[in-house]
Amino acid sequence: MEIDGSHVLVAGATGAIGTALSAELASRGARLALAGRDPGRLARAARTHGAAATAVFDAYDPGSCASAVHRAAEELGGLDAVVTVFGTVAFGTAPSVGDEVAEHLLAVNALAPAAFLRAALGTLRDGGAIAAVTGVVAERPMPGMADYSASKAALGAWLDAVRRETRPRGVQVLDIRFGHLDTGFADRPVAGTAPPLPPGGDLGAAVRAVADALHSGADRVVTAPDGTYAPERHAR
Template sequence: MDLSGARVLVAGATGVLGGALTAELAGRGACPALAGRDPARLAHVAQACPGAPTVLFDAYDPASCARAVHDAKAALGGLDAVVAAFGAVAFGRAAEVGDEVAEHLYAVNVLAPAALFRAALTVMGPGSVIAAFTGVVAERPQAGMADYSASKAALSAWLGAVRREVRTSGIHVLEARPGHLDTGFADRPVAGTAPPMPAGGDPHRVAAALADAMETDAELLFTAPDGTPVVERRAR
């Protein structure tokens, strides 16, 4: 897709990764709509993106995710892409992570983006894009992160099935599976404490690669062992 003039909803625009992606898209001429949970943080982010509409949603409320899509469509006069750049993480052995924590992870990491994209698929046409960040854990589950890994793998499976459903309609489904990024995400778990981790990758570099992937109608973005973002036309 041509990002110049493209109307893009970034859900999770108040986060480090979402903010980097918003800046990247705007720099390429896109018209972003910013979505987040906190009105004050949304207003702050919007200062760096003059003219961008803001919409509220709560990832624990699927109905609000759908409303955010329709609100963004109304504000922008249409939608060409929707990106989910939000999530929740928890740490701890599977036997120690409570059911409430697991439920929270699945609600935020699977049901919320699914609700967002379900609504998007009803209002977008050929050439449009839905994109989500799953992460390397979607294909390589990590000990001490069983429920988080499973929630991201579930979202990956959902995206893969939808990709097959919509391929003939001309809608593109893009999945990003980056490794650990320097966003502070692991420092804000809903439960547990992050184990020692290597230095995180640059979120701005990944945001630029995601924009490249959107422009080339790619299906997969991942990071190579040396940390280089790799864009693949077809998902593996």
């Protein structure tokens, strides 16, 4: 996808990753629509990044996720990419986390991004892309993070299946598998307390890798053992 001149919706645009990615895409010439849950923060982000449209959504309301896509497509005159970069985390053993928190994680981390991307598949212009942050836990589930890992793995499985469904249409499906980043995300769990974590990766390098992956048509952004990020094509 050619980013310069493209129309991109960033969902979760007021978070640390969303803010950095919006800035990166705007610097490369993308025309942005931004979606978030806080109207005030969303308005400020739109001014900062020169976004042409905004939409408020509730991750517990899949209809609002789809509506955000349709509004962005209408305001921008079509979409070339939809990228979801929001989520939530919980820490603790499976019994201590419990069913209600597990349901919350699945709703926010898997069902809501899928709602955005499902709607996007019906609105993308030719050669478009959908993308979502899953993280390394999607392939390497972590003890003390069973339900969080499961919610991200569910989204990763969904992306893998949709990639095969849409390949004949030329739709890019990008799975963004970041390792730990210093964004403060782990300091805001819905349950439990974060264990000691290694130093976080470079957020600027991470979002540059996402933009590069969108441009190159990659299937994944992977995190190498040395903490660097790289596009990966033809993931299975």
